[in-house]
Amino acid sequence: MKVTLTIAGSDSSGGAGIQADLKTMCMNGVYGESVITALTAQNTTGVRAVLDSTPAFLEAQLDAVFEDIYPDAVKIGMVSQSALIHVIATKLQYYHPKNIVLDPVMVATSGAKLISDEAIHTLKEELIPLANLITPNIPEAEVLSHMKITSSKDMLKAAKKIYDTYGCAVLCKGGHQLNDANDLLYINNTYQWFYGKRIPNNNTHGTGCTLSSAIAANLAKGFTIQESIQRAKDYLSLALSAMLDLGAGSGPMMHNVNLKGIYSEEADNE
Numbered sequence: 001m002k003v004t005l006t007i008a009g010s011d012s013s014g015g016a017g018i019q020a021d022l023k024t025m026c027m028n029g030v031y032g033e034s035v036i037t038a039l040t041a042q043n044t045t046g047v048r049a050v051l052d053s054t055p056a057f058l059e060a061q062l063d064a065v066f067e068d069i070y071p072d073a074v075k076i077g078m079v080s081q082s083a084l085i086h087v088i089a090t091k092l093q094y095y096h097p098k099n100i101v102l103d104p105v106m107v108a109t110s111g112a113k114l115i116s117d118e119a120i121h122t123l124k125e126e127l128i129p130l131a132n133l134i135t136p137n138i139p140e141a142e143v144l145s146h147m148k149i150t151s152s153k154d155m156l157k158a159a160k161k162i163y164d165t166y167g168c169a170v171l172c173k174g175g176h177q178l179n180d181a182n183d184l185l186y187i188n189n190t191y192q193w194f195y196g197k198r199i200p201n202n203n204t205h206g207t208g209c210t211l212s213s214a215i216a217a218n219l220a221k222g223f224t225i226q227e228s229i230q231r232a233k234d235y236l237s238l239a240l241s242a243m244l245d246l247g248a249g250s251g252p253m254m255h256n257v258n259l260k261g262i263y264s265e266e267a268d269n270e
């Protein structure tokens with residue numbers, strides 16, 4: 001069985017973060033491990049409090065996981081402090097996992113800021129260059145590219161700028177902001193659109209976490225980046241289409257959907 005590790009924050013309401021990642025990994029046919037960067041007290045209406053892990057405890061979690069059940073892919077989500085980002089970067093350089101997907105989480109769907117300004121700088125300097133793929137949404141791509149994005153053309157310009165600066169593949173997600181749910185992959189000096197039909201569901205808490213962990217799960221199973229993105233988008237669409245409606249705010253998605261067995265197999269080239 002293939003193994004995928006999530007390094008992310010816990011969401012007490014179960015819709016985003018570690019909880020979304022583990023549900024997604026389970027449904028996508030891989031064994032999921034979790035290293036927790038922070039606890040959040042949050043629900044569908046907002047984030048009430050954040051308690052960060054200490055750097056030493058984060059380090060202990062990473063060593064425990066990598067020394068025993070070595071993951072085939074790693075997904076990184078919310079990391080709010082520079083010292084924690086530094087620990088992750090140091091350990092990833094030491095253990096060298098094959099596939100690293102980084103979701104540069106900055107702001108929750110509910111609007112809460114999940115990273116300090118100093119940490120954004122450390123993320124750019126130390127962690128983004130280690131990733132194989134990063135998955136910014138539009139506001140995050142604006143921060144990373146230092147430009148405003150108001151159209152598909154802008155998405156392409158920003159994704160190219162990020163790729164040229166950091167050397168990792170970039171999936172710029174069009175989810176919340178533009179009319180369609182179209183995402184743009186920039187990789188190896190070329191680009192590819194992944195088109196998605198917008199599902200009329202405002203319960204989008206955790207869509208970014210779900211997409212990045214589904215991509216990591218599929219990379220672990222041996223699919224290419226392009227195949228993994230397509231499969232992750234298909235999974236997300238199914239989870240959104242189930243139209244779960246929980247909580248007073250932007251609610252979570254339904255993960256226990258009928259996948260008709262298509263998401264559990266491994267790639268032919270494995």
Ligand SMILES: Nc1ncnc2c1ncn2[C@@H]1O[C@H](COP(=O)(O)OP(=O)(O)OP(=O)(O)O)[C@@H](O)[C@H]1O
Pocket residue numbers: 016107108109136137138173174175176177180181182183196197198199200201204205206207208209211233236237240
């Ligand atoms: N209503 C929708 N219908 C279909 N796909 C959607 C919808 N909303 C978002 N998506 C898709 O979900 C994925 C995540 O994109 P999104 O822009 O929502 O990420 P995000 O803002 O990082 O999420 P989060 O809310 O977890 O921070 C993308 O593939 C996007 O196209």
Ligand SMILES: Cc1ncc(CO)c(N)n1
Pocket residue numbers: 008009010011016017018040077078105107108109205206207208209
């Ligand atoms: C813990 C956590 N990670 C990521 C997000 C972004 O959706 C969130 N709301 N909470």
